[in-house]
Amino acid sequence: MFLYCLDSLTSSLYPMCIPQSSMMFLPPMDTRMQLRPTSCPAPWIGNTEAENLQTQFCLKKEVLESFKSCLSPEKEIYIEHYVSGWRGLVKLLNSLGSLFGFISKDAVSKTQILMNFLKSENGPHYATVQSMVKFELDNKLVDVDKKGIYPESGCRTLLRLHRALRWLQLFLERLRTSKEDDKTSVMCRDAYNESLAQHHTWLIRKSAGMAFYGLPVRPAFFEVMNVGTPEQVVDVLGKAVPLLYEVYQITEELYQKHNLLDLP
Numbered sequence: 411m412f413l414y415c416l417d418s419l420t421s422s423l424y425p426m427c428i429p430q431s432s433m434m435f436l437p438p439m440d441t442r443m444q445l446r447p448t449s450c451p452a453p454w455i456g457n458t459e460a461e462n463l464q465t466q467f468c469l470k471k472e473v474l475e476s477f478k479s480c481l482s483p484e485k486e487i488y489i490e491h492y493v494s495g496w497r498g499l500v501k502l503l504n505s506l507g508s509l510f511g512f513i514s515k516d517a518v519s520k521t522q523i524l525m526n527f528l529k530s531e532n533g534p535h536y537a538t539v540q541s542m543v544k545f546e547l548d549n550k551l552v553d554v555d556k557k558g559i560y561p562e563s564g565c566r567t568l569l570r571l572h573r574a575l576r577w578l579q580l581f582l583e584r585l586r587t588s589k590e591d592d593k594t595s596v597m598c599r600d601a602y603n604e605s606l607a608q609h610h611t612w613l614i615r616k617s618a619g620m621a622f623y624g625l626p627v628r629p630a631f632f633e634v635m636n637v638g639t640p641e642q643v644v645d646v647l648g649k650a651v652p653l654l655y656e657v658y659q660i661t662e663e664l665y666q667k668h669n670l671l672d673l674p
């Protein structure tokens with residue numbers, strides 16, 4: 411069945427395809443059709459009033475630039491810019507509607523944990539992923555032997571985002587090479603099954619699976635990215651995907667070297 415959803419950024423209607431069998435999982439129609447005014451953000455977006463104002467999202471400025479700046483010439487990863495890239499993505503996610511609220515909340519809580527470390531007295535140790543790993547390992551602040559004593563360590567928190575980065579990279583690559591009629595929900599689901607899903611519980615997998623049906627169709631999705639024509643979107647994605655892959659690979663190798671890839 412086709413539903414027409416009000417896009418909170420463009421205030422236009424976009425169609426999304428939802429199978430009849432999934433309708434029972436969706437929020438009531440009045441919630442789905444609600445127009446969220448730009449001055450009335452979801453409550454989990456940012457830290458300050460200013461941050462919370464939902465200005466128009468720009469993929470290049472808010473995601474690509476942040477992930478670009480997060481790599482130092484020595485290939486260290488600056489946590490501040492890494493987090494800022496995720497916050498840009500969360501902004502985009504929030505603009506897609508309340509169906510994605512549970513995903514957005516989790517991403518915000520993870521970025522907040524890392525920001526809190528950065529702002530703490532140990533902040534300088536959290537400047538880069540490399541320095542954070544060294545600091546937490548040297549001071550035994552990580553559950554390397556799987557005890558679950560440090561459920562909010564920086565290493566464990568970043569690992570969750572790191573796994574999500576793999577999903578993002580796979581999803582964007584599918585989006586980049588897709589055709590106009592290809593389904594975003596299928597691209598998203600396939601990328602998810604290939605990456606994050608194996609780390610999630612049954613309930614999260616089912617909820618995520620339902621949420622994917624609420625994704626806008628490809629042309630509407632491209633519009634939300636606010637990059638320009640479909641050709642320009644494809645061009646930007648062509649730059650974003652290798653960049654995300656590089657950040658992912660650096661983290662993956664670092665975590666592998668220190669046996670941190672299975673932190674509970």
Ligand SMILES: CCCCCCCC/C=C\CCCCCCCC(=O)N[C@@H](COP(=O)(O)O)[C@H](O)/C=C/CCCCCCCCCCCCC
Nearest residue numbers: 469499500502503512513516517570571574577602614618
């Ligand atoms: C340029 C276009 C980009 C497309 C838009 C992308 C927007 C993505 C924004 C945020 C992505 C969400 C990142 C989610 C981080 C999830 C971390 C995680 O795995 N958390 C789980 C484990 O944490 P702990 O319990 O061990 O602390 C947690 O259980 C998860 C809860 C929420 C569900 C996460 C489902 C993730 C689905 C993949 C993202 C789908 C987004 C679809 C929108 C395009």
